[in-house]
Amino acid sequence: MNTMRLTESAVDTDIKITAKDVQVYYGDNHAIKDVSVEIQDKTVTAFIGPSGCGKSTFLRCINRMNDTIDVCRVQGDIKIDGEDIYDKRVDPVQLRAKVGMVFQKPNPFPKSIYDNVAYGPRIHGLAKNKADLDDIVERALRRGAIWNEVKDRLDAPGTGLSGGQQQRLCIARAVATEPEVLLMDEPCSALDPIATAQVEELIDELRKSYSVVIVTHSMQQAARVSQRTAFFHLGNLVEYGETGQIFTNPVDPRTENYITGRIG
Amino acid sequence: MSNPDQTPAVAKTSLLKLDARTRKRNAAETRFKAYGMIAIGMGLLMLVILVFNIVSRGTGAFQQTFVTLEVELVAAKLDKKGNRNLDDIKKVSTFGYAPLLKDAFEAKVAVAGIDTGIKPKQMAAILSKSAAAQMRDFVIANPDMIGETVAFEFLASSRVDGYLKGRVSRDSIANDKKISPEQLDFVDQLVSEGSVTKRFNMSFITGSDASDARPESAGMGVSMIGSLIMMMVVLVLALPIGVAASIYLEEFAPKNWITDIIEVNISNLAAVPSIVFGILGLAVFINYMHLPNSAPLVGGLVLTLMTLPTIIISTRASLKSVPPSIRDAALGVGASKMQSVFHHVLPLAAPGILTGTIIGLAQALGETAPLLLIGMVGFIASNPPDSIAAGLMSPNSAMPAQIYEWAKRADPAFYERAWGGIIILLVFLVSMNTIAVILRRRFERRW
Structure with a gap:
C-alpha cells in the first residue's frame, strides 16, 4: 500500500505551503528552531515526534493560532501559494477561513449540529439564503462522513454526540468554510480505535480536495494516512520526506531511534 | 549487620482488630465531624432565632386597627355658601372637619347605647390625626356627598392600635398624655360593639412615610x-x-x-x-x-x-x-x-x-x-x-x-x-x- 502511495504522491508536486527558517519563541523559550519545509497540495503530511518537540506549535503557525498567545513570537517566512501569511496586510481571520483547523479534543459548540456546521459559512457570508445554507451543511456533513448518522437530528445538540461523531462533526465544521488547507492537531488522540479508523478513512478522502497536515503521536497512524512525514525533535525538523522512506529507511539516526521506540 | 534490601519483618496483625493508630485516626475524624455539625447547628439556630424575631415583631406592622364610623357631612360647615363650588369647599381646612368627628362619636354613643364618661373630644382622639384629612379628601373628590351621612373607615391612633396588639397596656400609659385609661375603656366597648377592628393594612406596603404625630399611617x-x-x-x-x-x-x-x-x-x-x-x-x-x-x-x-x-x-x-x-x-x-x-x-x-x-x-x-x-x-x-x-x-x-x-x-x-x-x-x-x-x-x- 505504501508503495502505491509513493507513486501516487510522485505525481502531484504542487507546493502549497512553504516555510523558511521559522523560529518560534514562547517568551525566552526557543520552541521552534530553523524549520524549513515545503508542504504539497492534495497530500496528507504528518508531523511526528516526541511530546514537546514543537510539532503542534509549528502547526499552529500555519493558521496563526499562535497569535492568540501573548508571549508567542514567530520569525521567518511562511507562505501559502507564495503569499507571506505573516505580512502586515494579512488579516488572520481571513487566513483562518482559508486554513481550517481540527483540534485534539473534539470541541463542538454547545449548539445544534446544524448550527455547528452553519456557523462558519454564516459568518463568512457563503450562503445567499436558507436553502443554500442547507446545501452547504449537508455537503459538509457528507464530507465529514457523518451525514447518515445525524441527518434525522440536525437540531440535536452537537455536544450530545459520541466522541468520534463529535470529531467528525468538527471536521465537517472545518470543511464547511471551503478551506484550502486543513490542519489537524492529534485529531484521534481522544478517540477509540473504531472512531479512529473512521476519521482516518475520512482524512484519506479529504486528501482529494485539500492539503492536509496532521500532527500525530501514533506512528502507525502517520504511516497509514500520510504520504509525506516530517519528524520533529527538540524544536528542530530532523527529517522530512516520503512516508515510506521515513519509516523504512530513515537518514538521520534520531529518526530511526524514534520510530524504533528508543527515544520519545 | 542487616541487609538493606531485606524488608523488615512485620508482626502479623488481624484486620478484625483495630490498632491504636487507626483508632486514633477514627476518633479524630469523628471529632471533626462533630465540630462541623455543631457549627452548622449553631448557624441554623441563629437563623431560626433571627427569622422568629423578625416575623414575630414585624408581622404586627402588616395589621392595623380601623374604626368604622358614620359621619354626617354637614353642609352648613363644609359648604357655607351652599353652591358646591369646589374652590370654596377646598377653603375648609382639616380643622373644619374635626367637629364632625366629635358629633359622629356622640351620635354613635347615643345609638349604640354605650355608657362612657369621656367627652366627645377625647372620643375623637382615639382616631388617627389623619382622619380629618381623609374625610376632606373624600369630600373634595365627591362634593355631591355633602349633606349625606357616610360610613368611613378611619385608622385608629397608634396607641389604640398598640392596645389592640398588646403593645400598650393600662400600666404603660400611666404617664402618657396622648391616651387615658378611660379612652381605652371606650375602645373596649367599641370593640365589643364591632366598630373597632384589626385587619390587613395594604397602605403599609403602598403608602408613604408619615410624621411622628401619626405613625399609624406610615408606609414603605x-x-x-x-x-x-x-x-x-x-x-x-x-x-x-x-x-x-x-x-x-x-x-x-x-x-x-x-x-x-x-x-x-x-x-x-x-x-x-x-x-x-x-x-x-x-x-x-x-x-x-x-x-x-x-x-x-x-x-x-x-x-x-x-x-x-x-x-x-x-x-x-x-x-x-x-x-x-x-x-x-x-x-x-x-x-x-x-x-x-x-x-x-x-x-x-x-x-x-x-x-x-x-x-x-x-x-x-x-x-x-x-x-x-x-x-x-x-x-x-x-x-x-x-x-x-x-x-x-x-x-x-x-x-x-x-x-x-x-x-x-x-x-x-x-x-x-x-x-x-x-x-x-x-x-x-x-x-x-x-x-x-x-x-x-x-x-x-x-x-
Whole structure:
C-alpha cells in the first residue's frame, strides 16, 4: 500500500505551503528552531515526534493560532501559494477561513449540529439564503462522513454526540468554510480505535480536495494516512520526506531511534 | 549487620482488630465531624432565632386597627355658601372637619347605647390625626356627598392600635398624655360593639412615610419606589459597563503591568467600605455636578460605583470558566476575536454574569451607609412620583434607609414598622436570590 502511495504522491508536486527558517519563541523559550519545509497540495503530511518537540506549535503557525498567545513570537517566512501569511496586510481571520483547523479534543459548540456546521459559512457570508445554507451543511456533513448518522437530528445538540461523531462533526465544521488547507492537531488522540479508523478513512478522502497536515503521536497512524512525514525533535525538523522512506529507511539516526521506540 | 534490601519483618496483625493508630485516626475524624455539625447547628439556630424575631415583631406592622364610623357631612360647615363650588369647599381646612368627628362619636354613643364618661373630644382622639384629612379628601373628590351621612373607615391612633396588639397596656400609659385609661375603656366597648377592628393594612406596603404625630399611617411604598428606581439606574449602568469592562480585560487586553494594576484595583474596590462610595458621591455628584440632594438618580449612581467591582469580578470568573477550546473552535473556523466572544463565549458565560449581577443588585438594595451621605436618609414623606423622570430627580428614600429612619424614632409604633419593613426588604432579597438560582439552573450548559 505504501508503495502505491509513493507513486501516487510522485505525481502531484504542487507546493502549497512553504516555510523558511521559522523560529518560534514562547517568551525566552526557543520552541521552534530553523524549520524549513515545503508542504504539497492534495497530500496528507504528518508531523511526528516526541511530546514537546514543537510539532503542534509549528502547526499552529500555519493558521496563526499562535497569535492568540501573548508571549508567542514567530520569525521567518511562511507562505501559502507564495503569499507571506505573516505580512502586515494579512488579516488572520481571513487566513483562518482559508486554513481550517481540527483540534485534539473534539470541541463542538454547545449548539445544534446544524448550527455547528452553519456557523462558519454564516459568518463568512457563503450562503445567499436558507436553502443554500442547507446545501452547504449537508455537503459538509457528507464530507465529514457523518451525514447518515445525524441527518434525522440536525437540531440535536452537537455536544450530545459520541466522541468520534463529535470529531467528525468538527471536521465537517472545518470543511464547511471551503478551506484550502486543513490542519489537524492529534485529531484521534481522544478517540477509540473504531472512531479512529473512521476519521482516518475520512482524512484519506479529504486528501482529494485539500492539503492536509496532521500532527500525530501514533506512528502507525502517520504511516497509514500520510504520504509525506516530517519528524520533529527538540524544536528542530530532523527529517522530512516520503512516508515510506521515513519509516523504512530513515537518514538521520534520531529518526530511526524514534520510530524504533528508543527515544520519545 | 542487616541487609538493606531485606524488608523488615512485620508482626502479623488481624484486620478484625483495630490498632491504636487507626483508632486514633477514627476518633479524630469523628471529632471533626462533630465540630462541623455543631457549627452548622449553631448557624441554623441563629437563623431560626433571627427569622422568629423578625416575623414575630414585624408581622404586627402588616395589621392595623380601623374604626368604622358614620359621619354626617354637614353642609352648613363644609359648604357655607351652599353652591358646591369646589374652590370654596377646598377653603375648609382639616380643622373644619374635626367637629364632625366629635358629633359622629356622640351620635354613635347615643345609638349604640354605650355608657362612657369621656367627652366627645377625647372620643375623637382615639382616631388617627389623619382622619380629618381623609374625610376632606373624600369630600373634595365627591362634593355631591355633602349633606349625606357616610360610613368611613378611619385608622385608629397608634396607641389604640398598640392596645389592640398588646403593645400598650393600662400600666404603660400611666404617664402618657396622648391616651387615658378611660379612652381605652371606650375602645373596649367599641370593640365589643364591632366598630373597632384589626385587619390587613395594604397602605403599609403602598403608602408613604408619615410624621411622628401619626405613625399609624406610615408606609414603605414610596421608599420602595425609590429603591426600585435606584436598582434600575444600577442595572442600566453597571451591567453594560461591568460586562464590557470584563470582556475587554479578560479577552482583549494585553497582559502587562498596567492591566495587572487595574485588576488589583478592581479587587480592592470590591472591599472598599460602602460609606467611602457615599462620600465620593456627595463630593462628585452633588457638590461638583450639582445633581439634586436625596435623589434616587444620585443614589443609583453611587450604588453603581459600589456594584461595578462585584459585577466585573463575577463576570470575569464566568468568562474564565468557558473552556478555551470553544474560543479555539470559533477562531479555527475563521471567526474574529469579537465574533468568538459575542457568539460563543458570552452566551455560555451569561448565566454566571446574570447571577453575579443579581447578587450585586441585592447587595446594593440592602445598602444604607452611602445613602446617609447623599441625604436619602431622613423624613421624606413625599407622594409617589408621577413619572420615572420625576422619580429619578425628586427626593426620595430607600427601603433600608426608611427602616433605619423608623428604628431611630422614639415612638414604639415606628419600631414595629421598622421590623415590618425588614420583612419586606428580606422578601425582596430572598426573591432576587431565588431568581438568581433559578436562572443559573435553567441556563447552565454542559460541554
